[in-house]
Amino acid sequence: MMKPLLLVAAILGLGGCQSLASYDPLGRDVASPLPDACQWSAQGDAEARVRATADALETQGYRIEQTEVALGLVSAERAKAQPGLGAVDRPPWGRSGFWGYYGMGSRHGYSLGYSQRFGGDPVRLQRISVVAAEGVVRVTRDSRVVDANGYLIDARPDNSAAFCAALHDDIDARMREGSSS
Template sequence: MSTMQRFSVFLVVALLTGCQGLGGQDPLGRSPEPLPRECEWPRDGDVSREDWLRATIAALEARGFTIRNTEVELGVVSAERTTRLPGLGAVDRPWFGFSSLWGGFGSGSGVGLGFGTHFGGDPMQVERLSVVSSDTTVRVTRDSSVIDPSGYVVDARADNHGDFCRELNESIAAHLRTGVGREGNP
Protein backbone atom coordinates (compact mmCIF):
# COMPACT_ATOMS: atom_id res chain seq x y z
CA MET A 1 0.00 0.00 0.00
CA SER A 2 1.39 3.37 -0.97
CA THR A 3 1.88 6.23 1.45
CA MET A 4 -0.97 8.13 -0.14
CA GLN A 5 -3.38 5.19 0.32
CA ARG A 6 -2.33 4.77 3.97
CA PHE A 7 -2.85 8.47 4.58
CA SER A 8 -6.29 8.29 2.93
CA VAL A 9 -7.30 5.33 5.11
CA PHE A 10 -5.99 7.11 8.23
CA LEU A 11 -7.88 10.29 7.28
CA VAL A 12 -11.16 8.41 6.73
CA VAL A 13 -10.80 6.56 10.06
CA ALA A 14 -9.95 9.79 11.88
CA LEU A 15 -12.94 11.61 10.37
CA LEU A 16 -15.35 8.80 11.21
CA THR A 17 -14.01 8.56 14.75
CA GLY A 18 -14.31 12.33 15.15
CA CYS A 19 -17.90 12.32 13.93
CA GLN A 20 -18.76 9.57 16.36
CA GLY A 21 -17.23 11.55 19.23
CA LEU A 22 -19.26 14.66 18.39
CA GLY A 23 -22.65 12.93 18.77
CA GLY A 24 -25.00 14.23 21.42
CA GLN A 25 -26.22 12.37 24.44
CA ASP A 26 -28.99 9.87 24.03
CA PRO A 27 -32.15 11.65 25.31
CA LEU A 28 -33.64 8.31 26.35
CA GLY A 29 -30.49 7.40 28.29
CA ARG A 30 -30.64 10.29 30.73
CA SER A 31 -32.46 10.04 34.00
CA PRO A 32 -35.91 11.68 34.13
CA GLU A 33 -36.35 14.98 35.88
CA PRO A 34 -38.04 14.68 39.26
CA LEU A 35 -41.66 15.77 39.48
CA PRO A 36 -42.29 19.10 41.18
CA ARG A 37 -43.80 18.59 44.62
CA GLU A 38 -47.03 20.28 43.42
CA CYS A 39 -47.53 17.40 40.93
CA GLU A 40 -48.06 14.89 43.73
CA TRP A 41 -50.57 15.47 46.52
CA PRO A 42 -52.60 13.44 49.01
CA ARG A 43 -56.05 12.28 47.88
CA ASP A 44 -59.06 12.72 50.13
CA GLY A 45 -60.08 9.22 51.17
CA ASP A 46 -63.68 10.29 51.85
CA VAL A 47 -64.35 10.71 48.12
CA SER A 48 -64.92 7.56 46.07
CA ARG A 49 -62.46 6.83 43.28
CA GLU A 50 -65.28 7.06 40.71
CA ASP A 51 -66.36 10.52 41.93
CA TRP A 52 -62.76 11.67 42.00
CA LEU A 53 -62.20 10.45 38.42
CA ARG A 54 -65.39 12.20 37.23
CA ALA A 55 -64.22 15.47 38.82
CA THR A 56 -60.77 15.02 37.24
CA ILE A 57 -62.33 14.47 33.81
CA ALA A 58 -64.52 17.59 34.23
CA ALA A 59 -61.49 19.67 35.30
CA LEU A 60 -59.40 18.49 32.34
CA GLU A 61 -62.19 19.01 29.80
CA ALA A 62 -62.70 22.54 31.16
CA ARG A 63 -59.02 23.19 30.30
CA GLY A 64 -59.48 22.00 26.69
CA PHE A 65 -58.13 18.47 27.09
CA THR A 66 -59.69 15.52 25.30
CA ILE A 67 -59.95 12.41 27.45
CA ARG A 68 -58.23 9.50 25.73
CA ASN A 69 -58.52 6.77 28.34
CA THR A 70 -59.80 6.12 31.82
CA GLU A 71 -59.30 3.11 34.03
CA VAL A 72 -61.33 3.12 37.24
CA GLU A 73 -59.62 0.08 38.78
CA LEU A 74 -56.19 1.69 38.41
CA GLY A 75 -57.39 5.25 39.03
CA VAL A 76 -55.90 6.57 35.76
CA VAL A 77 -57.08 9.33 33.45
CA SER A 78 -55.11 10.00 30.23
CA ALA A 79 -55.80 13.15 28.25
CA GLU A 80 -54.43 15.12 25.32
CA ARG A 81 -54.63 18.71 24.12
CA THR A 82 -53.53 19.96 20.70
CA THR A 83 -52.70 23.62 20.11
CA ARG A 84 -51.87 25.24 16.76
CA LEU A 85 -48.66 27.33 16.80
CA PRO A 86 -49.16 29.92 14.03
CA GLY A 87 -46.03 31.54 12.69
CA LEU A 88 -43.63 28.96 14.09
CA GLY A 89 -43.52 27.22 10.70
CA ALA A 90 -41.83 30.26 9.17
CA VAL A 91 -38.77 29.88 11.40
CA ASP A 92 -35.72 28.32 9.73
CA ARG A 93 -37.64 27.70 6.51
CA PRO A 94 -35.55 29.01 3.61
CA TRP A 95 -37.42 30.05 0.52
CA PHE A 96 -35.95 28.81 -2.72
CA GLY A 97 -37.31 29.63 -6.15
CA PHE A 98 -38.34 32.58 -8.21
CA SER A 99 -41.13 35.03 -8.44
CA SER A 100 -42.15 37.48 -11.08
CA LEU A 101 -44.77 40.14 -11.30
CA TRP A 102 -45.92 41.78 -14.46
CA GLY A 103 -48.74 44.09 -15.36
CA GLY A 104 -50.66 45.12 -18.39
CA PHE A 105 -53.33 47.69 -18.97
CA GLY A 106 -53.31 48.76 -15.32
CA SER A 107 -53.83 45.30 -13.83
CA GLY A 108 -51.23 43.05 -12.25
CA SER A 109 -50.71 39.34 -12.18
CA GLY A 110 -48.24 37.34 -10.18
CA VAL A 111 -46.52 33.99 -10.46
CA GLY A 112 -44.43 32.39 -7.77
CA LEU A 113 -42.80 29.02 -7.27
CA GLY A 114 -41.15 27.68 -4.14
CA PHE A 115 -39.02 24.59 -3.73
CA GLY A 116 -38.62 22.82 -0.41
CA THR A 117 -41.41 24.81 1.18
CA HIS A 118 -44.96 23.96 2.12
CA PHE A 119 -48.10 25.92 1.57
CA GLY A 120 -50.26 26.26 4.66
CA GLY A 121 -50.21 24.36 7.89
CA ASP A 122 -48.69 25.37 11.18
CA PRO A 123 -46.82 23.22 13.66
CA MET A 124 -48.90 21.73 16.44
CA GLN A 125 -48.11 21.37 20.12
CA VAL A 126 -49.43 18.11 21.53
CA GLU A 127 -49.67 17.89 25.32
CA ARG A 128 -50.32 14.51 26.87
CA LEU A 129 -50.91 13.93 30.54
CA SER A 130 -51.75 11.17 32.93
CA VAL A 131 -53.37 11.61 36.31
CA VAL A 132 -52.93 8.58 38.55
CA SER A 133 -54.83 8.26 41.80
CA SER A 134 -54.00 5.61 44.35
CA ASP A 135 -55.99 5.29 47.57
CA THR A 136 -53.76 7.92 49.20
CA THR A 137 -51.90 9.90 46.51
CA VAL A 138 -52.54 11.73 43.24
CA ARG A 139 -49.71 12.06 40.72
CA VAL A 140 -49.74 14.12 37.50
CA THR A 141 -47.23 13.65 34.67
CA ARG A 142 -47.29 15.70 31.48
CA ASP A 143 -45.21 15.87 28.32
CA SER A 144 -45.25 18.15 25.33
CA SER A 145 -44.23 17.68 21.68
CA VAL A 146 -44.09 20.17 18.82
CA ILE A 147 -44.79 18.53 15.47
CA ASP A 148 -44.37 20.29 12.13
CA PRO A 149 -46.96 19.87 9.32
CA SER A 150 -44.96 17.08 7.68
CA GLY A 151 -45.06 15.02 10.91
CA TYR A 152 -41.49 15.69 12.02
CA VAL A 153 -41.12 16.03 15.79
CA VAL A 154 -39.38 19.37 16.34
CA ASP A 155 -39.28 19.21 20.13
CA ALA A 156 -40.34 16.71 22.78
CA ARG A 157 -39.86 17.02 26.52
CA ALA A 158 -41.37 16.47 29.94
CA ASP A 159 -43.62 19.41 30.73
CA ASN A 160 -44.29 19.03 34.44
CA HIS A 161 -44.82 22.46 35.98
CA GLY A 162 -45.82 23.11 39.56
CA ASP A 163 -48.21 25.92 38.60
CA PHE A 164 -50.13 23.68 36.20
CA CYS A 165 -50.42 20.88 38.78
CA ARG A 166 -51.49 23.26 41.55
CA GLU A 167 -54.21 24.77 39.34
CA LEU A 168 -55.41 21.31 38.29
CA ASN A 169 -55.56 20.21 41.94
CA GLU A 170 -57.61 23.30 42.85
CA SER A 171 -59.92 22.75 39.85
CA ILE A 172 -60.56 19.10 40.81
CA ALA A 173 -61.30 20.16 44.41
CA ALA A 174 -63.70 22.87 43.16
CA HIS A 175 -65.54 20.35 40.98
CA LEU A 176 -65.89 18.02 43.97
CA ARG A 177 -67.17 20.87 46.20
CA THR A 178 -69.81 21.92 43.67
CA GLY A 179 -70.90 18.34 43.14
CA VAL A 180 -69.67 18.05 39.57
CA GLY A 181 -68.27 14.59 39.33
CA ARG A 182 -70.51 13.17 42.06
CA GLU A 183 -72.63 10.26 40.95
CA GLY A 184 -75.87 11.52 39.44
CA ASN A 185 -74.49 15.02 38.66
CA PRO A 186 -73.16 16.02 35.22
Protein backbone atom coordinates in the same frame (compact mmCIF):
# COMPACT_ATOMS: atom_id res chain seq x y z
CA MET B 1 3.45 6.16 6.21
CA MET B 2 0.48 8.26 5.13
CA LYS B 3 -2.03 5.37 5.03
CA PRO B 4 -1.58 4.30 8.69
CA LEU B 5 -1.96 7.92 9.87
CA LEU B 6 -5.08 8.32 7.77
CA LEU B 7 -6.48 5.07 9.17
CA VAL B 8 -5.76 6.17 12.76
CA ALA B 9 -7.38 9.57 12.14
CA ALA B 10 -10.48 7.91 10.66
CA ILE B 11 -10.79 5.51 13.62
CA LEU B 12 -10.41 8.32 16.15
CA GLY B 13 -12.87 10.50 14.25
CA LEU B 14 -15.51 7.79 14.06
CA GLY B 15 -14.91 6.82 17.69
CA GLY B 16 -15.52 10.42 18.70
CA CYS B 17 -18.88 10.40 16.91
CA GLN B 18 -19.89 7.25 18.76
CA SER B 19 -19.06 8.76 22.12
CA LEU B 20 -21.55 11.63 21.70
CA ALA B 21 -24.76 10.84 23.56
CA SER B 22 -27.98 11.31 21.65
CA TYR B 23 -30.71 13.42 23.24
CA ASP B 24 -34.30 12.23 23.29
CA PRO B 25 -36.45 15.38 23.38
CA LEU B 26 -39.51 13.40 24.40
CA GLY B 27 -37.87 11.44 27.16
CA ARG B 28 -38.10 12.67 30.72
CA ASP B 29 -34.80 12.83 32.51
CA VAL B 30 -35.21 10.13 35.14
CA ALA B 31 -32.61 11.79 37.34
CA SER B 32 -34.72 14.94 37.64
CA PRO B 33 -37.96 14.17 39.48
CA LEU B 34 -41.34 15.75 38.85
CA PRO B 35 -41.94 19.07 40.61
CA ASP B 36 -43.36 18.58 44.10
CA ALA B 37 -46.64 20.18 43.03
CA CYS B 38 -47.07 17.44 40.36
CA GLN B 39 -47.48 14.69 42.96
CA TRP B 40 -49.71 14.57 46.02
CA SER B 41 -51.39 11.98 48.20
CA ALA B 42 -54.54 10.43 46.76
CA GLN B 43 -57.60 11.25 48.86
CA GLY B 44 -61.17 10.01 48.60
CA ASP B 45 -62.91 7.55 46.31
CA ALA B 46 -60.99 6.53 43.16
CA GLU B 47 -64.04 6.83 40.91
CA ALA B 48 -64.85 10.32 42.20
CA ARG B 49 -61.21 11.36 41.74
CA VAL B 50 -61.12 10.10 38.13
CA ARG B 51 -64.41 11.87 37.38
CA ALA B 52 -63.19 15.13 39.00
CA THR B 53 -59.88 14.92 37.12
CA ALA B 54 -61.62 14.36 33.78
CA ASP B 55 -63.99 17.28 34.43
CA ALA B 56 -61.12 19.58 35.45
CA LEU B 57 -59.14 18.74 32.29
CA GLU B 58 -62.16 19.12 30.01
CA THR B 59 -62.76 22.57 31.50
CA GLN B 60 -59.23 23.52 30.38
CA GLY B 61 -59.93 22.39 26.81
CA TYR B 62 -58.41 18.90 26.98
CA ARG B 63 -60.11 16.01 25.19
CA ILE B 64 -60.20 12.89 27.38
CA GLU B 65 -58.47 10.01 25.62
CA GLN B 66 -58.67 7.27 28.23
CA THR B 67 -59.79 6.66 31.80
CA GLU B 68 -59.29 3.63 34.01
CA VAL B 69 -60.67 3.73 37.54
CA ALA B 70 -58.72 0.67 38.71
CA LEU B 71 -55.45 2.40 37.81
CA GLY B 72 -56.63 5.87 38.75
CA LEU B 73 -55.67 6.94 35.21
CA VAL B 74 -56.90 9.87 33.14
CA SER B 75 -55.07 10.70 29.92
CA ALA B 76 -56.04 13.66 27.79
CA GLU B 77 -54.85 15.79 24.89
CA ARG B 78 -55.47 19.24 23.48
CA ALA B 79 -54.38 20.89 20.27
CA LYS B 80 -53.95 24.59 19.66
CA ALA B 81 -52.87 26.37 16.48
CA GLN B 82 -49.57 28.26 16.73
CA PRO B 83 -49.62 30.96 14.04
CA GLY B 84 -46.18 32.22 13.08
CA LEU B 85 -44.22 29.13 14.09
CA GLY B 86 -44.18 27.72 10.55
CA ALA B 87 -41.03 29.59 9.58
CA VAL B 88 -38.52 26.80 10.11
CA ASP B 89 -35.28 26.22 8.24
CA ARG B 90 -36.10 23.86 5.41
CA PRO B 91 -35.06 23.70 1.80
CA PRO B 92 -37.29 25.81 -0.47
CA TRP B 93 -37.94 22.88 -2.88
CA GLY B 94 -40.36 20.28 -1.60
CA ARG B 95 -41.88 22.64 0.92
CA SER B 96 -45.60 23.27 1.01
CA GLY B 97 -47.10 26.68 0.61
CA PHE B 98 -48.57 28.71 -2.19
CA TRP B 99 -46.15 27.35 -4.78
CA GLY B 100 -46.69 23.69 -3.83
CA TYR B 101 -44.28 20.81 -4.34
CA TYR B 102 -42.09 20.38 -7.36
CA GLY B 103 -40.28 17.25 -8.32
CA MET B 104 -38.27 15.81 -11.12
CA GLY B 105 -36.74 12.39 -11.15
CA SER B 106 -36.04 9.18 -12.88
CA ARG B 107 -36.49 5.60 -11.89
CA HIS B 108 -37.47 3.74 -15.06
CA GLY B 109 -37.71 6.82 -17.26
CA TYR B 110 -38.14 10.53 -16.73
CA SER B 111 -40.97 12.25 -14.93
CA LEU B 112 -41.90 15.73 -13.84
CA GLY B 113 -44.45 16.43 -11.12
CA TYR B 114 -46.23 19.18 -9.28
CA SER B 115 -48.54 18.97 -6.29
CA GLN B 116 -50.39 21.81 -4.58
CA ARG B 117 -51.25 21.71 -0.89
CA PHE B 118 -52.20 24.76 1.08
CA GLY B 119 -50.58 24.31 4.46
CA GLY B 120 -51.82 25.53 7.78
CA ASP B 121 -50.35 26.81 11.00
CA PRO B 122 -48.31 24.48 13.20
CA VAL B 123 -50.20 22.86 16.05
CA ARG B 124 -49.13 22.48 19.68
CA LEU B 125 -50.22 19.11 21.04
CA GLN B 126 -50.25 18.84 24.81
CA ARG B 127 -50.69 15.41 26.32
CA ILE B 128 -51.29 14.86 30.00
CA SER B 129 -51.54 11.78 32.19
CA VAL B 130 -52.84 11.79 35.75
CA VAL B 131 -52.24 8.51 37.57
CA ALA B 132 -53.07 7.57 41.15
CA ALA B 133 -50.94 4.59 42.15
CA GLU B 134 -49.77 3.46 45.57
CA GLY B 135 -51.68 6.29 47.23
CA VAL B 136 -49.93 9.05 45.22
CA VAL B 137 -51.36 11.10 42.34
CA ARG B 138 -48.75 11.97 39.68
CA VAL B 139 -49.24 14.40 36.81
CA THR B 140 -47.03 14.29 33.71
CA ARG B 141 -47.46 16.55 30.70
CA ASP B 142 -45.56 16.86 27.44
CA SER B 143 -45.80 19.30 24.58
CA ARG B 144 -45.06 18.90 20.86
CA VAL B 145 -45.29 21.43 18.06
CA VAL B 146 -45.90 19.88 14.65
CA ASP B 147 -46.32 21.69 11.33
CA ALA B 148 -49.06 20.91 8.79
CA ASN B 149 -46.83 18.34 7.05
CA GLY B 150 -46.03 16.44 10.25
CA TYR B 151 -42.55 18.00 10.68
CA LEU B 152 -41.69 18.08 14.39
CA ILE B 153 -40.67 21.63 15.34
CA ASP B 154 -40.37 21.21 19.11
CA ALA B 155 -40.93 18.51 21.73
CA ARG B 156 -40.34 18.62 25.46
CA PRO B 157 -41.70 17.66 28.86
CA ASP B 158 -44.03 20.39 30.12
CA ASN B 159 -44.37 19.67 33.84
CA SER B 160 -44.82 23.04 35.50
CA ALA B 161 -45.44 23.40 39.20
CA ALA B 162 -47.98 26.20 38.63
CA PHE B 163 -50.07 24.06 36.25
CA CYS B 164 -50.00 21.06 38.60
CA ALA B 165 -50.93 23.16 41.65
CA ALA B 166 -53.89 24.72 39.83
CA LEU B 167 -55.04 21.29 38.60
CA HIS B 168 -54.73 19.84 42.12
CA ASP B 169 -56.83 22.68 43.56
CA ASP B 170 -59.47 22.23 40.83
CA ILE B 171 -59.68 18.46 41.38
CA ASP B 172 -59.97 18.90 45.17
CA ALA B 173 -62.71 21.53 44.76
CA ARG B 174 -64.67 19.25 42.41
CA MET B 175 -64.32 16.30 44.81
CA ARG B 176 -65.55 18.43 47.75
CA GLU B 177 -68.43 19.69 45.62
CA GLY B 178 -69.34 16.12 44.61
CA SER B 179 -69.23 14.79 48.17
CA SER B 180 -71.39 17.62 49.56
CA SER B 181 -74.22 17.08 47.08
